[in-house]
Amino acid sequence: MNIIEEIFGEGKDLNVLQMSCRSVVVFFIAFLLLRISGRRSFGLRTPLDNIITITLGAVLSRAIVGASPFLPIVAASLVIALLHRAFAWLLMRSDAFASFAEGDKILLYSNGKFNRHHMKRALVREEDVMRGVRRAALTDDLNKIDSIYMEKNGEISVVKKEG
Incomplete structure (x- = not known):
């Protein structure tokens, strides 16, 4: 047991080598936890997916710096x-739960007009929407755009007009 304590240290007084060794172990633990949580953790970037990124980062960092006992941190991370x-x-499985947890897409532009009420709800300005249009549709000509949405993950998506 003495050699493990020498390699990984104990408490908050860790040297560079001990923190580096802890970092390697925490990296592999984080990798396993992300495999358990599923690919969507970093793929969809919804608010729910951001929660795992932030909380796992915060909790696992405590293991690296020795701010909390190692095994309870790993257990808490597994629970997350x-x-x-x-x-x-x-x-x-449940559209109702999905709507509650993630919200719904918000229509920001259609029929040649911005929907100011929906833009207020989404907390975006016209320039924010146009930035999304330029990025998604590679144009700033609204005559070529049928509709614009704010998706559940906060991204702006654009539907171009046919033809």
């Missing part, structure tokens, strides 16, 4: 990953 997986499963 399993909760994320359970929520993702519920989102897949």
Whole structure:
């Protein structure tokens, strides 16, 4: 047990080598936890998916710097990953739960007009929407655009007119 303590240290007084060794172990633990939580953790970037990114980062960082006991941190991280997986499963199975947890897309522009009420709800300005149009449709000509949405993950998506 003494050699493990020498390699990984104990408490907050860790040297560079001990923190580096902890970083390697935490990296592989994080990798396993993300495999458990599923691919959507970093793929869809919805608010739910951002939660796992932020919380796992915050919790696992405590293991690297020795701010909390190592095994309880790993257990808490596993619980976070399993909760994320359970929520993702519920989102897949229930449209009502998905609407509650992630919200719905918001129509920002259609029929040649911006929907100011929806833009207020989405907390975006016309320039924010146009930035999304330029990025998604590679144009700033609204005559070529049928509709613009703010998706559940906050991204702006554009539907071009036919022809």
